[in-house]
Amino acid sequence: MVGFFTKSFSSVVYRNFFKKESTYFTTIVASGVGFSIAFDTVFDKYWNNKTAGTKWEDIKDRYVQN
Amino acid sequence: MFSRGAFNSFKQAAQGASKRFTTQAGAGKSSTYNALMGISAATAVGSGASLYYLNKNSAHANMEADGLHPADHPFPQKTLFGTFDHASIRRGFQVFKEVCSACHSLDLIYWRNLVDVAYTEEEAREMAAEFQYVDGPNDIGEMFERPGKLTDPIPRPYPNEEAARAANAGALPPDLSLITKARHGGVDYIYSLLTGYCDPPAGVEVREGLNYNPYFPGGAIAMAQNIFDGVVEYEDGTPNTASQITKDVVTFLNWAAEPELDERKKIGVKALLLLSTLTLISLWIKRNRWQSMKTRKIVFNSPKNWQNTPSRKN
Numbered sequence: 001m002v003g004f005f006t007k008s009f010s011s012v013v014y015r016n017f018f019k020k021e022s023t024y025f026t027t028i029v030a031s032g033v034g035f036s037i038a039f040d041t042v043f044d045k046y047w048n049n050k051t052a053g054t055k056w057e058d059i060k061d062r063y064v065q066n
Numbered sequence: 067m068f069s070r071g072a073f074n075s076f077k078q079a080a081q082g083a084s085k086r087f088t089t090q091a092g093a094g095k096s097s098t099y100n101a102l103m104g105i106s107a108a109t110a111v112g113s114g115a116s117l118y119y120l121n122k123n124s125a126h127a128n129m130e131a132d133g134l135h136p137a138d139h140p141f142p143q144k145t146l147f148g149t150f151d152h153a154s155i156r157r158g159f160q161v162f163k164e165v166c167s168a169c170h171s172l173d174l175i176y177w178r179n180l181v182d183v184a185y186t187e188e189e190a191r192e193m194a195a196e197f198q199y200v201d202g203p204n205d206i207g208e209m210f211e212r213p214g215k216l217t218d219p220i221p222r223p224y225p226n227e228e229a230a231r232a233a234n235a236g237a238l239p240p241d242l243s244l245i246t247k248a249r250h251g252g253v254d255y256i257y258s259l260l261t262g263y264c265d266p267p268a269g270v271e272v273r274e275g276l277n278y279n280p281y282f283p284g285g286a287i288a289m290a291q292n293i294f295d296g297v298v299e300y301e302d303g304t305p306n307t308a309s310q311i312t313k314d315v316v317t318f319l320n321w322a323a324e325p326e327l328d329e330r331k332k333i334g335v336k337a338l339l340l341l342s343t344l345t346l347i348s349l350w351i352k353r354n355r356w357q358s359m360k361t362r363k364i365v366f367n368s369p370k371n372w373q374n375t376p377s378r379k380n
Contacts, residue, residue, distance in 0.1 A: 039340075047332055054142070055328070056152045056182055062302075063186050 133283040136251045136258035141313075143320060144253065147335055149328045150321055153302070156184035158318025161298050161311050163193075166242065169234060169289075171222040174243035175322050178216040183321065190216060197221045235275050237288035246316070247323045253316050255281065260312045263291040 006012075017027045052058060079102075142148045159180065162172070177194040181187045194214035199221070202209035214221070223239075224230040231238050246252050259281045266278035266285070276286040293315070295308050304310060321327070 039336075043336055043339075047335070050147075051149050051328075054149060054151045054153075056184070059153050059156075060182075060186060063189060065186075065188065 134280040136254040154317040155321045158314040161315040169239040171241045172220040244323045246320045
């Protein structure tokens with residue numbers, strides 16, 4: 001068979017993840033969750049760096065009494 | 067302004083001019099068509115520019131009724147991606163409590179709203195407990211007084227509008243919970259108003275009981291100037307000049323009106339990033355999927371060329 005042994009990355013990915021609807025759906029959801037976690041982590045780090053010193057979390061240590 | 071019929075006939079005239087004049091010999095460009103287009107473009111741009119200039123530089127005899135336009139102040143939360151300075155919100159609440167709450171209510175803000183924004187939970191509880199609130203009825207049906215809790219609202223100076231007017235010569239000090247959203251000019255206007263008290267210009271009479279303020283529409287405001295240098299002592303050592311005090315209280319009022327601002331702007335930047343990326347991806351995918359259709363060629367195979375086609379039996 002011609003297509004059976006194709007080892008190119010896109011063919012491998014297609015055969016193993018995109019061909020069956022069940023695996024396709026799982027791939028979509030998993031990559032969505034993964035992207036969401038990764039994007040939020042990176043962005044929150046950037047945003048907290050950008051707003052350093054202005055948020056409540058940055059100044060609350062002056063007022064917390066333990 | 068342009069009715070649709072007039073617009074259509076103008077369009078047809080221009081297209082007709084284009085068709086008629088492109089058949090002339092020469093470079094193939096029609097000078098009349100170009101002239102028409104140039105004149106329309108110049109008219110559009112010129113009228114737009116004139117209207118904008120007139121809007122910005124208009125003068126009329128009753129400009130005092132609009133109030134002096136406030137200057138553009140560099141509040142950090144005003145910019146597209148800027149957020150609050152929470153230390154300023156804390157100082158601003160102190161100013162509000164010590165100066166403004168004598169006359170102004172803040173009905174939509176509860177003690178719990180301050181927690182983890184400008185005060186710790188313990189601090190907010192302590193501040194709430196300084197005030198007495200009416201609660202009840204108790205088991206025997208009486209209303210009673212108790213110290214404040216986090217779930218209580220910031221206390222009102224007057225129980226109702228009539229009492230407020232009676233104590234302020236007929237004028238009602240407005241509730242300040244939404245004031246920065248409720249006034250044209252927002253934080254700039256409130257800041258300019260509070261720092262803008264001055265003597266009326268020559269010839270302008272302000273009646274007894276009112277104060278001159280050029281930023282207030284009409285020029286005569288019932289509130290006197292309340293913020294001066296040193297009227298509040300800050301616990302964190304910030305210099306208590308009148309402009310600093312005003313800046314802090316305006317920041318606090320902006321937070322009171324828009325407590326979601328920090329979160330909203332953070333989500334907004336995320337949304338802009340994601341949506342613009344997805345848009346670019348979508349555009350690429352669309353052009354990729356349409357490539358085969360947009361570059362196909364349909365060729366007519368004339369019957370003259372059917373020599374080699376096998377003839378049908380019967």
